[in-house]
Amino acid sequence: MKPIQRISTLMLLSLSAAPAQTPASRIAGAANTFLSTLDQKQRQTVLFAFDDEAQRARWSNFPIAMVRRGGLSMGELSDAQRSAALALVSSALSRRGFEKVRQIMEADETLKHNERNNPMFGASLYYISILGTPSAKAPWMLQFGGHHLALNITIAGERGVLTPTLTGAQPALYIIDGKTVRPLGQESDKAIALLHALDDSQKKQAILSYRLADLVLGPGQDGMTIQPEGLKASAMNERQRAMLLDLISEWAGIVHESAADARMAELKADIGETWFAWSGPVTVTPGSNITAYYRIQGPHLVIEYAPQRLGGDPALHVHTMYRDPTNDYGRKPAAK
Amino acid sequence: MKPAPAAIAILIFACAPAAAHRLDEYLQGTLIAVEKDLVRAQIDLTPGVAVYPALLRDMDTDSDGVISVAEQRAYAVRVLRDLSLTIDGHRLTPRLLSVHFPGIEELRDGGGEIRIEFSADLPSGGPARKLIFENRHHSRIAAYQVNCLVPRDPDIRVAAQNRNYSQSHYELEYVQAGVQTRPLLSVWWPGDPAWLSALALLLLARFAWLWRHGRPVHYK
Numbered sequence: 001m002k003p004i005q006r007i008s009t010l011m012l013l014s015l016s017a018a019p020a021q022t023p024a025s026r027i028a029g030a031a032n033t034f035l036s037t038l039d040q041k042q043r044q045t046v047l048f049a050f051d052d053e054a055q056r057a058r059w060s061n062f063p064i065a066m067v068r069r070g071g072l073s074m075g076e077l078s079d080a081q082r083s084a085a086l087a088l089v090s091s092a093l094s095r096r097g098f099e100k101v102r103q104i105m106e107a108d109e110t111l112k113h114n115e116r117n118n119p120m121f122g123a124s125l126y127y128i129s130i131l132g133t134p135s136a137k138a139p140w141m142l143q144f145g146g147h148h149l150a151l152n153i154t155i156a157g158e159r160g161v162l163t164p165t166l167t168g169a170q171p172a173l174y175i176i177d178g179k180t181v182r183p184l185g186q187e188s189d190k191a192i193a194l195l196h197a198l199d200d201s202q203k204k205q206a207i208l209s210y211r212l213a214d215l216v217l218g219p220g221q222d223g224m225t226i227q228p229e230g231l232k233a234s235a236m237n238e239r240q241r242a243m244l245l246d247l248i249s250e251w252a253g254i255v256h257e258s259a260a261d262a263r264m265a266e267l268k269a270d271i272g273e274t275w276f277a278w279s280g281p282v283t284v285t286p287g288s289n290i291t292a293y294y295r296i297q298g299p300h301l302v303i304e305y306a307p308q309r310l311g312g313d314p315a316l317h318v319h320t321m322y323r324d325p326t327n328d329y330g331r332k333p334a335a336k
Numbered sequence: 337m338k339p340a341p342a343a344i345a346i347l348i349f350a351c352a353p354a355a356a357h358r359l360d361e362y363l364q365g366t367l368i369a370v371e372k373d374l375v376r377a378q379i380d381l382t383p384g385v386a387v388y389p390a391l392l393r394d395m396d397t398d399s400d401g402v403i404s405v406a407e408q409r410a411y412a413v414r415v416l417r418d419l420s421l422t423i424d425g426h427r428l429t430p431r432l433l434s435v436h437f438p439g440i441e442e443l444r445d446g447g448g449e450i451r452i453e454f455s456a457d458l459p460s461g462g463p464a465r466k467l468i469f470e471n472r473h474h475s476r477i478a479a480y481q482v483n484c485l486v487p488r489d490p491d492i493r494v495a496a497q498n499r500n501y502s503q504s505h506y507e508l509e510y511v512q513a514g515v516q517t518r519p520l521l522s523v524w525w526p527g528d529p530a531w532l533s534a535l536a537l538l539l540l541a542r543f544a545w546l547w548r549h550g551r552p553v554h555y556k
Contacts, residue, residue, distance in 0.1 A: 066447035210499045213479035214363055220380070220449065224367060226483040227494045310359050 023256050024136045027155055030091040031134035031142065034084040038072075042081075046072045050132030050140055056329050059143065059150035060219045061168050061319050063120045064127065067219075069145060071129025075122075085128045089144045092153050092160065097254030100167065103183035104149050106176065107169045114171075121147060139330060148319070150219070153255065154330025160259025161330035164222065165251070168319040170308075172289050180287070184318050187305055188289040190247040195278055195294075197240050198231070206231035208279040212293040215306045215321050225325040228297040230277025241271050248296060251303055251322040267301055274298035280307075289315040300324050358384040358446045362391065362474050365481040368467070371489055372512060375428070375467065376455045379415065385446040387477045392443070401440070408437045412452045418473035421456055424465055428456035463515050464495070467508040475504060482506040491515075 060067035112121035132140030139156035148168030154161040280292030296303040307314035363382040433453040442448030480503040
């Protein structure tokens with residue numbers, strides 16, 4: 001079976017798990033199943049203390065050859081171990097969240113192929129690690145990431161916290177089996193639709209007058225909260241606010257459904273205090289991605305979408321960041 | 337995992353060979369935090385792979401292939417010299433707090449980030465203040481970014497942020513509660529205190545001239 005097809009199959013198997021389980025017990029069960037496939041040395045490599053700050057911060061947009069990750073890579077696991085690892089990741093995510101992850105890895109596999117089999121890229125170079133002891137009640141963390149991906153998922157009973165999380169894609173548009181794939185296409189399409197739904201006065205507030213070359217609060221900027229800018233959603237109409245929430249759900253909806261529902265309720269309550277800012281071109285080539293930067297910021301939220309120039313078409317290389325400045329790494333539930 | 341078969345994966349556009357790396361820009365991101373009597377900032381510098389060789393010559397000044405601690409500090413001081421920081425028109429002197437350099441391999445690969453932290457004391461001022469930050473470090477290749485952190489002091493509220501397109505020039509206007517307005521004299525003489533000294537000297541000279549010429553001075 002092809003690697004990416006195998007991931008899809010695992011996703012479906014995971015989603016058909018026993019319905020009586022709570023999400024937290026299902027994820028803890030998947031974690032323990034994965035750990036049971038490992039030998040002693042592998043378990044030591046994949047497990048970290050829950051409060052290991054260095055491991056928490058060991059993530060990046062860069063390939064692993066440039067920024068080392070902790071844990072075990074998919075490439076050093078047997079087929080059975082890899083299946084269990086991906087089933088664990090899938091159990092912590094929604095269906096569309098895992099599909100996004102799968103496409104980001106697929107893009108990196110495509111990049112590897114197009115870079116003459118460059119060993120710096122590929123689906124085997126994504127790492128999994130567990131911080132703390134998997135439990136249905138006590139908090140613990142699952143990390144999964146590599147090039148253009150950093151999932152930091154804190155499971156604390158029925159609460160699931162997905163921040164900070166980095167998603168990205170290169171190429172951010174590719175064709176596979178005759179089908180065009182844009183792993184972060186919805187993040188692009190929904191954002192430009194929202195911008196075009198604003199009137200001239202709102203656009204004037206939302207569009208920043210300066211260039212943004214990259215993420216402001218990317219890797220290494222934990223604990224920072226910048227002053228919000230742009231258009232406040234309290235100055236939007238109901239339809240525009242609904243569009244903004246729908247755009248936010250592209251990140252908030254990556255985690256499994258019950259955690260995503262709770263997170264969206266929190267962000268909906270904050271919507272009047274949430275800002276939308278845009279920098280760059282206000283048009284897009286049909287079927288492609290925007291080449292503009294945008295930021296959504298609220299009391300419990302920072303989202304950044306930053307196309308990367310890096311010598312090529314910015315529509316084909318995108319970095320995004322998703323944070324909760326009040327609860328990154330699930331610090332709030334962990335403190336209880 | 338095995339690589340995806342060539343038949344199923346077709347990249348629409350060719351990627352640059354150094355696809356994952358920052359290339360011809362020198363990213364310089366600054367975060368500024370204001371307090372009542374202090375401004376703190378961190379600047380993160382990420383050289384692109386194409387500009388790294390030229391920048392390395394500026395860092396590894398003895399060309400021994402190692403950026404020593406002394407060279408790191410000297411480079412940080414040069415960066416600070418290329419910055420300008422003023423508050424209400426008064427020039428501030430940035431004080432270097434720390435320097436962190438990544439490994440030379442990370443810098444070479446375009447993934448290394450240099451972090452410089454600095455601060456400057458703020459002279460007392462009125463309730464409305466204006467801080468201006470300018471960055472001229474390697475301006476031909478720079479991609480500047482600058483932002484203000486949400487103040488931790490609840491008495492301080494950001495009123496406005498203004499930048500030019502490249503973000504080399506940044507203005508931060510903020511208001512602070514619990515601060516009295518300036519004394520009247522300082523409102524009349526908002527500039528350098530040297531003006532007051534010059535005025536005092538002029539008055540002294542005038543009194544001396546009057547005394548020497550025997551003209552009475554009347555105070556009412």
